Amino acid sequence: MQQNRFQKHTITMFTLVLITVSIASCSPGKESSAHKETDAAVATNTPKLILQITVDALRGDLPGRFSHVLGEGGFRYLMDEGIHYSNAHYQHANTETIVGHVSLATGTVPAAHGMIGNVWFDREQGRLVYNIEDADYHLLTVGADVDKQTEIDPTQKAAKVDGRSPDNILTSTFSDELAIHFAGQSKIFAVSVKDRGAVSLAGHAGKAFWFSKATADFVTSNYYYNEYPAWVQAWNAKKLAQSYADKSWELLHPSSKYMLGDADDREYETDLAGFGRTFPHPYGKTDDKYFTTKLTLSPAGDELTLDFAKTLLEKEQLGQDNIPDYLAISFSSTDYVGHLFGASSLETEDNIAHLDRTLADLFAYIDQKVGLDNTLIVLSADHGQPEVPGYLHELGIDKAHYFDAESLDKTPAIVALKKKFGIGEELIKAFFQPYVYLNHELIRQKKLDPLEVEQAIAAELLKFKGVAYAVSSTALRTASLPDTLMMRSILRNFHPKRSGDIFVVFEPNVFINDFDGLTVASTHGSPWHYDTFVPVMFAGAGLPSAKVDRAVTPYDIAPTLAAYLSVKPPSGSIGTPLSEVTGN
Numbered sequence: 001m002q003q004n005r006f007q008k009h010t011i012t013m014f015t016l017v018l019i020t021v022s023i024a025s026c027s028p029g030k031e032s033s034a035h036k037e038t039d040a041a042v043a044t045n046t047p048k049l050i051l052q053i054t055v056d057a058l059r060g061d062l063p064g065r066f067s068h069v070l071g072e073g074g075f076r077y078l079m080d081e082g083i084h085y086s087n088a089h090y091q092h093a094n095t096e097t098i099v100g101h102v103s104l105a106t107g108t109v110p111a112a113h114g115m116i117g118n119v120w121f122d123r124e125q126g127r128l129v130y131n132i133e134d135a136d137y138h139l140l141t142v143g144a145d146v147d148k149q150t151e152i153d154p155t156q157k158a159a160k161v162d163g164r165s166p167d168n169i170l171t172s173t174f175s176d177e178l179a180i181h182f183a184g185q186s187k188i189f190a191v192s193v194k195d196r197g198a199v200s201l202a203g204h205a206g207k208a209f210w211f212s213k214a215t216a217d218f219v220t221s222n223y224y225y226n227e228y229p230a231w232v233q234a235w236n237a238k239k240l241a242q243s244y245a246d247k248s249w250e251l252l253h254p255s256s257k258y259m260l261g262d263a264d265d266r267e268y269e270t271d272l273a274g275f276g277r278t279f280p281h282p283y284g285k286t287d288d289k290y291f292t293t294k295l296t297l298s299p300a301g302d303e304l305t306l307d308f309a310k311t312l313l314e315k316e317q318l319g320q321d322n323i324p325d326y327l328a329i330s331f332s333s334t335d336y337v338g339h340l341f342g343a344s345s346l347e348t349e350d351n352i353a354h355l356d357r358t359l360a361d362l363f364a365y366i367d368q369k370v371g372l373d374n375t376l377i378v379l380s381a382d383h384g385q386p387e388v389p390g391y392l393h394e395l396g397i398d399k400a401h402y403f404d405a406e407s408l409d410k411t412p413a414i415v416a417l418k419k420k421f422g423i424g425e426e427l428i429k430a431f432f433q434p435y436v437y438l439n440h441e442l443i444r445q446k447k448l449d450p451l452e453v454e455q456a457i458a459a460e461l462l463k464f465k466g467v468a469y470a471v472s473s474t475a476l477r478t479a480s481l482p483d484t485l486m487m488r489s490i491l492r493n494f495h496p497k498r499s500g501d502i503f504v505v506f507e508p509n510v511f512i513n514d515f516d517g518l519t520v521a522s523t524h525g526s527p528w529h530y531d532t533f534v535p536v537m538f539a540g541a542g543l544p545s546a547k548v549d550r551a552v553t554p555y556d557i558a559p560t561l562a563a564y565l566s567v568k569p570p571s572g573s574i575g576t577p578l579s580e581v582t583g584n
């Protein structure tokens, strides 16, 4: 185990060196001159609390686009009183949840932190694995595992065991560095509806809690605890989720206040088990098998997360002494709402309005308990999201469609491969976005050249309508491809032990919308700008207000937090501390 770990790190470090070199030479942020001057002051006081908020799938433009539904004290506090970086993009190709969350936590790219996708094919086990599953641990709550009958997230279903831990995260997180620096005296917690939204940011040293749709509780694994703290049991005993029974997700404002108030019913929106395409969306009764799922597809999921986080903050007494504590909260509803209804739906517009109230409630509570001046807040997202093709079609933008992998005629491709290599579909072991995994044993047995096989399959994939790139990993790792931004973003996603053999990129506004049988409105995960674009906002701790349009990356966040606290940066960090925040 120890040796295995060491080998992993050695290879990662090697990759990291390559990646760091390529990023240093191309990072758009570091040479841009479009930079508004700020009156950043040197921050002298160590904050009592660092609050790291992630809004799952909050594309960078959404808070401003829907600013007419915002109130006071939430997003407006961050945007008007904090430092708002309005031009932040990820630079890795697979813009999925775990990849983004771990990049926020570690300040580096998947090639270094190792979380290359929500799911990858584990060649030792010969199966697809879920990013944070860990057979060495178990959930503390019996029956809280993913219910494969009702789980709509296909990546969650890949997990074979109920155990969860950060073991697969190969580099340190900012929260780990905080623990190291303060000799374990910092209290470190992370909370989310999604397990991966919490485990990622808690790092290896912190504690994570997430929502079980099977039991309607916040749960954890025995990686973190041997038994629940009393306050967690008490929180679960109050059964807050159940209080949504027979209620509905209703609009926060009169419909005339919304940009999309007249566009509620769209045929491309998903109607999951009676949740409907129009307001109000009924949650149903507690015995409805999709009851808890519906809570997560609405602002209710974020409200539950907020309530749990507030209780945690109070009961664990975060921010009450001079050793800085860390609380990460990942709000998941925006992602689920985007998948089901799209980024330009009344549901997304209203969800942002509700999320804004959730944030305002959180900030007011922290102000009362810790003081916002004693709290350094950062908000970002793990990825953005695309527009629904049907929405673009309504506007006359026809270059958008769903990619239906099932209905493709693959016969000509298989015939071509058979002609070349004597074998066809047996060469392919698995496809799980974005990677095609090949049968290495068969390639060895037949004495085929891996590069030749990968490139031949890539050439066939490129013939399918909607495929923009199909990139051979062997070509990538031997640097035999043109040095373009796209190749670099795929290289930053490449980890030799986990990445597949061919990376598939669809054309802009083309994506697969099949969630294991459930047809959804949209799916993120591409290297295109709508998926890489996220907000980065810092506030509290006496920071000045500023709007910065210089290009930055979310990898800058962890090293910025580290620099602000004079803590060493995470082990794989490639980001640059943001000077408007550090005051340097």
Ligand SMILES: [Zn+2]
Pocket: 057, 097, 335, 336, 339, 524
């Ligand atoms: Zn998502």
